[in-house]
Amino acid sequence: MKWKKRLGALWLAGLLCACGSQPPRPVPPPDLPSSSSSQSEPDAREPGFPVTVGGATLEKKPERVVSLNPSITEILCDLGLGPALAGVGDWDNPPALPEGASRCGTEIAPDIPAIRQAGAEAVLVLGPLPERARLQLEEADIPLIRLEKPETVEALPGYYEEIAKALLGEEEGPAAAAAFSEPLMAQWSALVQAASELPSHPLGAFMAYLPLTLATADSLQGRLLEQCGITNAGADYAGWQYPEELLLPFNPEVLVVDIRTVTPEEAAAHPNYKTTPCVLNGRVLGVDGSALENGGARLFETAGQIARLAGAELPPGGAETAGEGTENAPEA
Numbered sequence: 001m002k003w004k005k006r007l008g009a010l011w012l013a014g015l016l017c018a019c020g021s022q023p024p025r026p027v028p029p030p031d032l033p034s035s036s037s038s039q040s041e042p043d044a045r046e047p048g049f050p051v052t053v054g055g056a057t058l059e060k061k062p063e064r065v066v067s068l069n070p071s072i073t074e075i076l077c078d079l080g081l082g083p084a085l086a087g088v089g090d091w092d093n094p095p096a097l098p099e100g101a102s103r104c105g106t107e108i109a110p111d112i113p114a115i116r117q118a119g120a121e122a123v124l125v126l127g128p129l130p131e132r133a134r135l136q137l138e139e140a141d142i143p144l145i146r147l148e149k150p151e152t153v154e155a156l157p158g159y160y161e162e163i164a165k166a167l168l169g170e171e172e173g174p175a176a177a178a179a180f181s182e183p184l185m186a187q188w189s190a191l192v193q194a195a196s197e198l199p200s201h202p203l204g205a206f207m208a209y210l211p212l213t214l215a216t217a218d219s220l221q222g223r224l225l226e227q228c229g230i231t232n233a234g235a236d237y238a239g240w241q242y243p244e245e246l247l248l249p250f251n252p253e254v255l256v257v258d259i260r261t262v263t264p265e266e267a268a269a270h271p272n273y274k275t276t277p278c279v280l281n282g283r284v285l286g287v288d289g290s291a292l293e294n295g296g297a298r299l300f301e302t303a304g305q306i307a308r309l310a311g312a313e314l315p316p317g318g319a320e321t322a323g324e325g326t327e328n329a330p331e332a
Contacts, residue, residue, distance in 0.1 A: 048169020054145035062121035069126045071294040078296045087118040101314040112136045157181040195229030204230040206252035212242040230308035253277045258289035
């Protein structure tokens, strides 16, 4: 009889289980987010980014960039940002150009495969790129930053700031640009003041090619001559063209020549210049014209040379060693 009672108890327990009368087993509560994970994730963006400059928005700080303009390349080097140059233009050759930077063509003919191989995270230019090249950069998701170079020395700090912002961001970029430009602009102000106080301003010219390709009023070089204390012989003309009929009576007292195209010795030996006051008095100055065109620190050094040529008294500085500029006094 005992086995019948035991069998009945087992049968009743099975029946209760099948009918769902068995109390449910405790279910562990779902994992609740901890107090730390419930808070919003911290912003991982770098300070100063994203930044919009030159018509492009950079979401993060670029570590590798390509510059296709010698002015931008030189100023990046001046700002201490040369190590970020993964590539440069075919003709860019500033004094501090970093080793290992790839040659990536020019603004007119950019080498897109070379730009991509360099690992560029941005491309900086002044002029427009061909439409095909622009579209290729867009397809490769490489931002194209097109900057605008100012036409006056006084506007250069803003140009430096835009270049610095592209690599350093909205906060650090302007600070780095100011640290670079403020001493240069103080030097420039002192130069202009000293030049304005000259008792007389000698007649002179900036020569790009013999005999009459001279800086006119519509050029940076022509305006710079005036600010450095020289009366620009080409001030009444445009397009670097001095009238040929005025060549014989042209008697400059000082002459600045671009050594990329003409040397002081060549100018001094030219039939139309060898008897002019600038040659007879040894006031022919050779400068690297790219120093003025690029608008970096060398511009201010070269301007110091030109102001001294005009007779301005300036405090000692590095102007005498800018480029290859030298004053030449031909033998009598």
